[in-house]
Amino acid sequence: MSFPNIWHHRKVADTASRGCEICYKPTTSVLATPGKQDFFYTCVTHLKDKSLCSPIVDQEALAAKKKKEMDEELEKVKKEYEEKQRLKKEREEAKDKKKDGDKEKDKADDEKSKSSDDKEEKLGDKKAPAGTETPKEEEEPRVFALQKNFHQQRVDRKRQAERAKKLREQMRDPNFFPSVPKDQP
Structure with missing residues (x-):
């Protein structure tokens, strides 16, 4: 047998x-x-x-798994980009509204928006490595x-x-x- x-x-x-x-x-x-x-x-x-x-x-399963991971990563990057574009558009609208107001208030608001932009970028930088640092278990x-x-x-x-x-x-x-x-x- x-x-x-x-x-x-x-x-x-x-x-x-x-x-x-x-x-x-x-x-x-x-x-x-x-x-x-x-x-x-x-x-x-x-x-x-x-x-x-x-x-x-199993090469087919391995390829499918890699494709799925790439699609998830692509969706994540797209969402981040759309979020940044939305925030940028909101800032521009806020600046347009402020132009009608006093220039002194604009300067203070610009400084606040710059500091908030810096904070958002720092938070974004902190979030990105934290998401990529989690190692996935390699399946035996x-x-x-x-x-x-x-x-x-x-x-x-x-x-x-x-x-x-x-x-x-x-x-x-x-x-x-x-x-x-x-x-x-």
Whole structure:
């Protein structure tokens, strides 16, 4: 019996942890085939080892994720730009209204608007890095392909277990062993 070389990384409860197939340390990480034909416990550090397995990356999902992130970033920048344009337009309207008034009030208002502009820019600068500083968790790969020799070991072990099971079933059959001769020699 052979199964595809596609292994999904799963986590089990701490109470169900077993020894790693490679280093025998207790672990909760399991690599299992999609049809649950075979599984084995392995440490997370071994999953990063290229001599054991390599991750299978879904390029379409990765491209879709990047496109979604770019669209979100583009929308965010558009909103910021529209907000700045709206504030700029409001300031110009306020200045036009003030031109009708005294010039002394204009000077004081200009200083206030400049200081408020500086404050808004500082707040905008503070907001931008805070939003970009939050690092997104890099998702670890969830699907792996075992190296050729490790996969073959798993297939051989599975075949050997099936042969042993079949032999046990045959041995339960009373006709499996030869009977004692009943004829006279």
